[in-house]
Amino acid sequence: MKYRLLGPALAGALLSLAPGAQAIEFTQLQPGKSSLGFVSKQMNVPVEGSFKSFRSKLSFDPAKPAAAKAELEIDLASIDAGSKDADEEVASKDWFNTKTFPVAKFVSTSVKPLGGNRYEIAGKMSIKGRTQDLSTPVTVTQQGNSATFEGSLVLKRADYDIGGGVWADFGTVANEVQIKFRLVASASKAAAK
Amino acid sequence: MWDISLSVRAPRKLRVLAKIALPARTMTPIPVPDSKTSYTRVAIGLHWLIAAAIIGSFAVGLYMVDLPLSPQKLRIYSWHKWAGVTIFLCVVLRLGWRLGHRPPELPAAMPAWQRSLAGATHVLLYLLMFAVPLSGWLMSSAKGFQTVWFGVLPLPDLLDKDKELGDLLLQLHMLLNFSMASLVFIHVGAALKHHFFDRDGVLARMIPFLGQSQRGEFR
Numbered sequence: 001m002k003y004r005l006l007g008p009a010l011a012g013a014l015l016s017l018a019p020g021a022q023a024i025e026f027t028q029l030q031p032g033k034s035s036l037g038f039v040s041k042q043m044n045v046p047v048e049g050s051f052k053s054f055r056s057k058l059s060f061d062p063a064k065p066a067a068a069k070a071e072l073e074i075d076l077a078s079i080d081a082g083s084k085d086a087d088e089e090v091a092s093k094d095w096f097n098t099k100t101f102p103v104a105k106f107v108s109t110s111v112k113p114l115g116g117n118r119y120e121i122a123g124k125m126s127i128k129g130r131t132q133d134l135s136t137p138v139t140v141t142q143q144g145n146s147a148t149f150e151g152s153l154v155l156k157r158a159d160y161d162i163g164g165g166v167w168a169d170f171g172t173v174a175n176e177v178q179i180k181f182r183l184v185a186s187a188s189k190a191a192a193k
Numbered sequence: 194m195w196d197i198s199l200s201v202r203a204p205r206k207l208r209v210l211a212k213i214a215l216p217a218r219t220m221t222p223i224p225v226p227d228s229k230t231s232y233t234r235v236a237i238g239l240h241w242l243i244a245a246a247i248i249g250s251f252a253v254g255l256y257m258v259d260l261p262l263s264p265q266k267l268r269i270y271s272w273h274k275w276a277g278v279t280i281f282l283c284v285v286l287r288l289g290w291r292l293g294h295r296p297p298e299l300p301a302a303m304p305a306w307q308r309s310l311a312g313a314t315h316v317l318l319y320l321l322m323f324a325v326p327l328s329g330w331l332m333s334s335a336k337g338f339q340t341v342w343f344g345v346l347p348l349p350d351l352l353d354k355d356k357e358l359g360d361l362l363l364q365l366h367m368l369l370n371f372s373m374a375s376l377v378f379i380h381v382g383a384a385l386k387h388h389f390f391d392r393d394g395v396l397a398r399m400i401p402f403l404g405q406s407q408r409g410e411f412r
Contacts, residue, residue, distance in 0.1 A: 043271040044344035048337060048354070082337050085262040172264035 026185040029056040033184035041174035053078035068111040127160040281326040300393040332362035
């Protein structure tokens with residue numbers, strides 16, 4: 001709610017700095033328009049999967065990217081790993097151990113502009129009780145009252161102890177897993193010019 | 194085409210076996226295959242190569258479907274799919290070769306209905322040799338698991354992922370396979386009948402030394 005007061009002041013300040021720019025902050029994740037997918041390689045065959053249930057707290061003001069923040073919580077039980085067999089398998093202790101660790105979490109620590117509509121977001125990713133530093137470029141596309149944050153990055157499953165036991169060998173399921181995210185957020189409050 | 198009957202003789206064991214297996218009263222010599230009565234070496238090679246690969250893949254397919262998910266299962270599935278693509282390509286080669294090389298004539302004494310039946314069986318077997326790997330490929334696509342030949346060459350996915358279509362194609366793949374197994378059964382039964390009852394050299398067209406063993410023993 002503090003942005004309600006901040007908005008007009010900010011907009012005024014921006015007008016003098018960047019004529020035409022609109023002060024707007026994107027905070028409300030639109031789960032229906034957002035997607036969180038991944039591609040694993042099994043016997044060198046790319047297999048698509050996704051998570052259906054995730055939440056995000058974020059705030060992104062294109063005028064102040066360095067102040068942006070993002071948190072993402074993923075319900076691991078909502079996985080679609082490509083087949084029913086695989087969904088059951090990845091919930092097991094060798095994989096996500098979903099019963100003990102139901103949620104994976106990402107918390108941003110910094111956002112850097114890379115020029116144009118590209119930014120680099122860094123943060124900490126926690127899965128299965130293990131936390132790793134992570135950074136990835138994000139492309140932000142603004143459309144009226146909403147913005148789309150898109151990017152892809154590669155995680156190494158072994159960093160998080162995902163897929164141990166008989167699955168530890170990377171010959172059948174590769175260590176590298178590509179994550180593809182597309183988060184759509186709307187502005188909670190758009191300040192007028 | 195050279196006459197291989199001059200250079201190859203069946204091993205002694207086989208000749209003895211043939212003698213035991215054949216009742217004395219039916220011991221008319223089986224015609225010796227030559228270039229007019231035998232398939233070409235390439236056709237014979239492809240026939241037996243594809244036969245072995247199909248029987249092997251069929252057995253692996255039956256075995257793998259009920260395995261619990263494991264790295265071994267993923268490997269076996271991949272091998273099965275690689276074998277399927279390989280068989281398909283061999284069948285393309287084989288059909289191409291056959292179109293350029295007429296198969297040897299059937300025995301003149303063979304009744305017309307048997308000729309028709311043999312022709313129909315062969316046409317169906319060819320159709321299934323194409324249809325079985327194709328249905329497997331489409332099933333893989335529909336189930337969301339692309340086929341990457343030997344883990345190197347990705348085949349395009351002609352279908353988008355669709356669980357129900359995938360299950361339907363699995364049923365089709367099985368139906369086509371069991372149809373093929375039935376036809377192979379008939380095909381083998383007919384070949385054995387020609388060899389042991391009709392003794393007309395039909396099987397020797399595809400296994401040249403059978404004819405020679407007869408010549409060696411009974412001349």
